[in-house]
Amino acid sequence: MRRAPWIWLLLWHASAAIPVLGAAAAFYGPALERTGGAWPAPLDDVYIHFGFARAAALGHPFSWIPGNGYSSGATSLTYPLALAPGYLLGFRGAWLGLFAALLACAALLDLCRSLRRLLEPRGGPGAASSRWVGWVGWIAPLFVVAVPLLDWSWFSGMEVALLGAVLGRALVAVRRAELAPPARRPAEQLRAGLLAALLVATRPEAIALAAPLAVAVAHAAGSLGAAASLARASLPTALLLGAQAAANRALTGEWGAAGAVRKLLLSNPYPTPLEKAVEVIKNLAALRVQALEGALGGPWLSLVLPLLGAVAALDRRSRRVAVPLLLGAYGSLLLVALNATARYQNLRYAAPSLAMLLLAAALGVEALARRGRLAAGVAAALAVAALAAPSAGFARQIDHFARASANIAGQHVEVARRLAARAPRRVLLGDAGAIPYLSGIPAIDGLGLGGYRGMPFARASVHGVPAVVELIERLDPAERPDVFALYPSWWGGLADVFGRRVDAVKIDDNVMCAADEKVIYEADWSALAPPGERRAGVIDEVDIADLVDERAHGYAFPSPRGGWIIGAVLPGGGDGAGGDGAPRFDAGRLIPEGREQSFTIDAAAAIARGPAVLALRTDGGGPIALGVAAPRDAGGEARVEVPERPADRWSEIRVPLRDVAPGDRIRIRSLLGTFRSFHVWLLRP
Structure with missing residues (x-):
């Protein structure tokens, strides 16, 4: 039967x-x-x-x-x-x-x-x-x-x-587009294209499947024509990627x-x-x-x-x-x-x-x-x-699933519970997961996956921890995190410099967390400059390792194998900001011997064409020599000998420029030794 x-x-x-x-x-x-x-x-x-x-x-x-x-x-x-x-x-x-x-x-x-x-x-x-x-x-x-x-x-x-689930449905849609009669085939092809785009929206690596699926749909086009069929199967994915890239660029400054x-x-x-x-x-x-x-x-x-x-x-x-x-x-x-x-x-x-x-x-x-x-x-x-x-x-x-789940519960979830009890204003962390979600505390993800008002934390975290600090320096003091929840080994130069350890959560049998101990710190940002601070007599300035400032000035550092980001907190030196002797943080880049950094003077800078003074902040070290060149300077590259500097304070190098104007590109080359470049000011003479 x-x-x-x-x-x-x-x-x-x-x-x-x-x-x-x-x-x-x-x-x-x-x-x-x-x-x-x-x-x-x-x-x-x-x-x-x-x-x-x-x-x-x-x-x-x-x-x-x-x-x-x-x-x-x-x-x-x-x-x-x-x-x-x-x-x-x-x-x-x-x-x-x-x-x-x-x-x-x-x-x-x-x-x-x-x-x-x-x-x-x-x-x-x-x-x-x-x-x-x-x-x-x-x-x-x-x-x-x-x-x-x-x-x-x-x-x-x-x-x-x-x-x-989306993968399965996309495959069925491709099969339906293959078998559908000519009158229904365009709609089925578009359906397959939309599901392929949904695949990519669910996981970006799926583009490696979405593209061959579109070709398969076009291969089965029959009397409809391969070009039109390929367009129906591929345009949804192309439009998705284009819209996503445009939104990223407009809202974060990054295409990716x-x-x-x-x-x-x-x-x-x-x-x-x-x-x-x-x-x-x-x-x-x-x-x-x-x-x-x-x-x-x-x-x-x-x-x-x-x-x-x-x-x-x-x-x-x-x-x-x-x-x-x-x-x-x-x-x-x-x-x-x-x-x-x-x-x-x-x-x-x-x-x-x-x-x-x-x-x-x-x-x-x-x-x-x-x-x-x-x-x-x-x-x-x-x-x-x-x-x-x-x-x-x-x-x-x-067993691994169970142990990993116990790790997350024992460390991240527990840190979230302890932070919720402390009720801080905002927490800085390197894990955009359980801690902010379960604690309900406003947070900044130092690695950038969480995003914060379009600031390039993701890019800064790749360049180095001091670049992340530079972005925090941009925030109003009331916005700056008052608590950290960090792995000390991941955040050297931040946790140990700007934090005071107040608690920690340590787990055994760690198979998933980045380290067996996550530490809670109270923050002290007193070494950061107040937002908007500007040195007297400044025409333009570039805060090296501040990626926002670098982008605004078209700053270029020697890459690869150069331009590594460093940071220091030292008493003010010379006439630069912080010259009152109070400890001041600044981040910079290492410019190896024979390599150069360059930047463009802000086209909107309040300067008429003419002479100026280039002031370069650096820290201690042995004698170095720099070559400084401006496009209008008839003398070509000027060699500047820099003597040994004390290690316990900021130092400043001054270079006169005979003829500069907004939009000029200034090149600074390390002729002898590695130049530790932290800040650049263009001053009135």
């Missing part, structure tokens, strides 16, 4: 829920025991999303904290918006993690459903009721949860599970997102291209060995997934989906290798690649199973190998 298709559908959904919910319970159960009942989060970054979600729920989308302004540091544009309804429904504090877990399970079930649709017969469920979806469709959910390293990320509270500025190796101005390439190779090697080999069962068994993916790529029915999946898997891994943190946080950046490989492998099993009894037997054997090989990692990944 034939059963109705809806019964099979109901049974299939029940069978899909078992592995997904079973895997969720396997990870959350031990973690709840380790956290003492608090909802587990194995990454502090989870709470970054929660912060953006809370701000969105309160009517401040794309802000980390209401009042801080626009931030591009969320990385995922869509995930906080998906979490925001949970906050409105009453999932507050750490319990927003429970909503995230429910969302993750729903997203994975949706991914399983999409995979089933990719695997069912061409005619749909009614085409062959006895083989309604085939045995491959029944085991499809196992592919979704087969890799423990991927499951760690699925259930971490990050955006990966949502990405999986804060996460890219902070984390990409390309953003670091100090290493040479060769040194950056070496780091990329190291990342690729670690990702290959740990994510593409170790997580999949070892060097040999790990080849089963790409082998099955290759089978799918060669199959006429599945190639337009399988080829983009393979290109996307390895392409996104290449993009991830540009991330300085790619090897850390349990390889979470490799999760999308693993998901793509698993989906391609499932398509490969189905492609083999359609080719006769012998091929079906081979497909079954390969499916068993692909699903069983990673299983040895379940115990280790579940």
Whole structure:
């Protein structure tokens, strides 16, 4: 007796829920025991999303904290918006993690459903009721949860599970665009393009998949024409990226997102291209060995997934989906290798690649199973190998998930509790996660992911800690943080100079936090200059290492292997600001021998063309020689001999300039020794 298709559908959904919910319970159960009942989060970054979600729920989308302004540091544009309804429904504090877990399970079930649709017969469920979806469709959910390293990320509270759901729907949309009749195909192509854009909005590395998917849609255009089809499939992604870049530029001064500025190796101005390439190779090697080999069962068994993916790529029915999946898997891994943190946080950046490989492998099993009894037997054997090989990692990944969750609860959540009891005005931190979200205290993220009124904290944190202090100096004293929550080893020159240790939280068995101890400090900014302070007689000035001032003056430092940022607090010297002898902070850059720095005089400077005096602040050190050149100076580069300076105070070097005007570019070259350049003033003679 034939059963109705809806019964099979109901049974299939029940069978899909078992592995997904079973895997969720396997990870959350031990973690709840380790956290003492608090909802587990194995990454502090989870709470970054929660912060953006809370701000969105309160009517401040794309802000980390209401009042801080626009931030591009969320990385995922869509995930906080998906979490925001949970906050409105009453999932507050750490319990927003429970909503995230429910969302993750729903997203994975949706991914399983999409995979089933990719695997069912061409005619749909009614085409062959006895083989309604085939045995491959029944085991499809196992592919979704087969890799423990991927499951760690699925259930971490990050955006990966949502990405999986969007990924599945994008693949189904590409298949529908391929099979749709000509009259409906343009709409299906646009649908595929919109879902590809949603992929990129959920995780930027997905551009490596979105682009091949657009080409696949164009390849299946038929009578519609490839160019128009490619436009429908790719323009939504292009428009999204263009709009995001324009918003970032207008609101933060950067084309890229804060996460890219902070984390990409390309953003670091100090290493040479060769040194950056070496780091990329190291990342690729670690990702290959740990994510593409170790997580999949070892060097040999790990080849089963790409082998099955290759089978799918060669199959006429599945190639337009399988080829983009393979290109996307390895392409996104290449993009991830540009991330300085790619090897850390349990390889979470490799999760999308693993998901793509698993989906391609499932398509490969189905492609083999359609080719006769012998091929079906081979497909079954390969499916068993692909699903069983990673299983040895379940115990280790579940244990790591629990320990990491205990780390975050024991350190970040505890610091948030203690800060909430202190009720400071504003906290400076290097983790834009649990501490500000759970404490409810206004905060500035020194690493820049949180964003603060368009100031370039992300870029400053890459250049060096003193550059972060320079940005804080720009703030009104009432806005400056009165408390720090920092890792001392990460913030030398800030925590030890401007802070007084008042509390600390130390954890044992640290597997996830940046250090086992996070310290709370009371701030003392008395060494910072008052905002807007201006030296008498100044025509123009450049505060070196203040990235806002540097950008305004087109300042250039020798890069790579030069221009490293330094900072010092010394009594005032010469006639510069702070000349009353009170200790004054300033940041600067190291200009190696034979290299130069340069800047452009503000075009709006109140100066008529004519002579001026260049005053350069430096600190102590041995004799050096500088070459100073202005474009209108007929004498060319002037050599300035600088004698040894005392180490306990600021010193000033004065250089007369015969003829300068607004818009002129001034070059200062280190002819002998390394010049420690902190500040430049252009004075009336």
